[in-house]
Amino acid sequence: MNTETDYLKSIAEEIVQSGNKEIKNPNHHLLTEAKRLEKAIMHSLNSIENFTQRDTFCFNTLQKLVQISDILFDFTRSLDPNVKVLVELLTAIKQLMPSEIRPNLKLSRAFVEMQKTNLTAQWARYQTVLEQQAIDPRLIGIAGIPFKRFTERKHQLYWSDFTWLRGYQAKLDIMDWNEADCSGKTEALISLLIGRDFNDDRFYIYCKKYIQNRLKGITGKRNRLLEYAFCEKLVLEDTQVGIAAFDLRSNSVSARLLKWIKEEIVFVQTHELDRPQTKLVFKWNVEMIAFFFKLLHEKQAFGKIPLEPFAETIAANCSSVGKDDIQPATIHSRFYMKDLQVIKAIETLLVEMLEIVRIYLR
Structure with a gap:
């Protein structure tokens, strides 16, 4: 089959060598050979049963026809009647086996145009x-x-x-x-x-x-x-x-x-370094912080949360006088303290806060 496509190629090369770019009808020899070649190619495709052989034959034949099409297109840089003969031949073969065309098959410049x-x-x-x-x-x-x-x-x-x-x-x-x-x-x-x-x-x-x-x-x-x-x-x-x-x-x-x-x-x-977490800095000691939050916990100000994770949250977000880091266990143990000085200090604070609230109510 390559010899037959080579004959079509020789016809295309003769057309280029003639130098005649002004044509209205396709070259008679080119058209006749293209029609004969189309029948021969289709007969071969229908006769080959082995997939690998069929695939190789199809790819090689299409590649040859693309080369011939490019020879004619490069001559006139247009879709003249001779180029269209090759385009129609390529289209006919592709339509016969569209799913078997290899991805690496070059597109003819006429097709792209x-x-x-x-x-x-x-x-x-x-x-x-x-x-x-x-x-x-x-x-x-x-x-x-x-x-x-x-x-x-x-x-x-x-x-x-x-x-x-x-x-x-x-x-x-x-x-x-x-x-x-x-x-x-x-x-x-x-x-x-x-x-x-x-x-x-x-x-x-x-x-x-x-x-x-x-x-x-x-x-x-x-x-x-x-x-x-x-x-x-x-x-x-x-x-x-x-x-x-x-x-x-x-x-x-x-x-x-x-x-x-x-x-x-x-x-x-x-x-990247973790950005240091900004804690709430209390002017109280650990005992006052623990007792204050224990009161809020008893009133369920934060909902129902177990004391141990509650202590961890307080320790992670609060610091006391002279102590930047507080251990959760320390907070948890101070929940149950009964230091009267701490209790009175918190009472004084709450009374003062209550007075402020009453001012807003007046």
């Missing part, structure tokens, strides 16, 4: 919708990269690029922005792109900065660790198993983000 007008219009429609949702303009620009990869035609594109884009479009089409399970429309788009494994570096960097901005207003080692853990959970929830990545040559965006988050967590755990 045919997609430009439609994809430009579709992205303009999607962009309008995203702007109406008040999504971060920077993220909207990044979300348009898959479309611009086709419309700007700067890189060699493959079948996997086309199928990825179709899946992405399907997600955008069915997206219900008002019912998105996220805290905002921008996060909803981030979730969609992570789910499609949009592993472009610009999106990865955007996600990192987005998480960093979430952490800016959060203080305290524990709170920062909790926020990183929450972001890690969101990435894991958005990750879909079995989805082909945007760029098959790079790691998935989920794997990169999860690795970065774990490294941030380790850094915070290792290098």
Whole structure:
């Protein structure tokens, strides 16, 4: 079969060598050979029963036809009648076995050119919708990269690029922005792109900065660790198993983000110091503090709470004269003291407080 595609290639090369770019009808020899070749290829595909042989034959044949199509397209830089003959031949073969096309099959430049007008219009429609949702303009620009990869035609594109884009479009089409399970429309788009494994570096960097901005207003080692853990959970929830990545040559965006988050967590755990807790500094001794809170406990000012954890809470949040750290056991033992001096001191305090309350009642 390669010899037969090589004959078609020689016809294409003769067309280029002729130098005639102004044509209204396809070259007769090219058209005749393309029709004959289409029947021969389809007969071979239907005759080969071994999957590996069939797959190899299909891939090699399509690659040869893509090369021939590019020869003709590069000659006129347009979808002229000769180029369309090759496009139709490629389309016929792809339709015969659409599920068996390898992801690494190169797309012909003519095929990419045919997609430009439609994809430009579709992205303009999607962009309008995203702007109406008040999504971060920077993220909207990044979300348009898959479309611009086709419309700007700067890189060699493959079948996997086309199928990825179709899946992405399907997600955008069915997206219900008002019912998105996220805290905002921008996060909803981030979730969609992570789910499609949009592993472009610009999106990865955007996600990192987005998480960093979430952490800016959060203080305290524990709170920062909790926020990183929450972001890690969101990435894991958005990750879909079995989805082909945007760029098959790079790691998935989920794997990169999860690795970065774990490294941030380790850094915070290792290098950030816990902010010293500000305690209530009493001008009383431990006995007065314990007795005062015991009275509040008996009146269930804090609800029903056992004395032992209550003592731990007091010790963690209170300090006395000349004693910054109080042991919970010390507080707990002082709950039961009967020092008359302490009792009288608290009584004096409560009487004074009662007088203040009565002033407000007058």
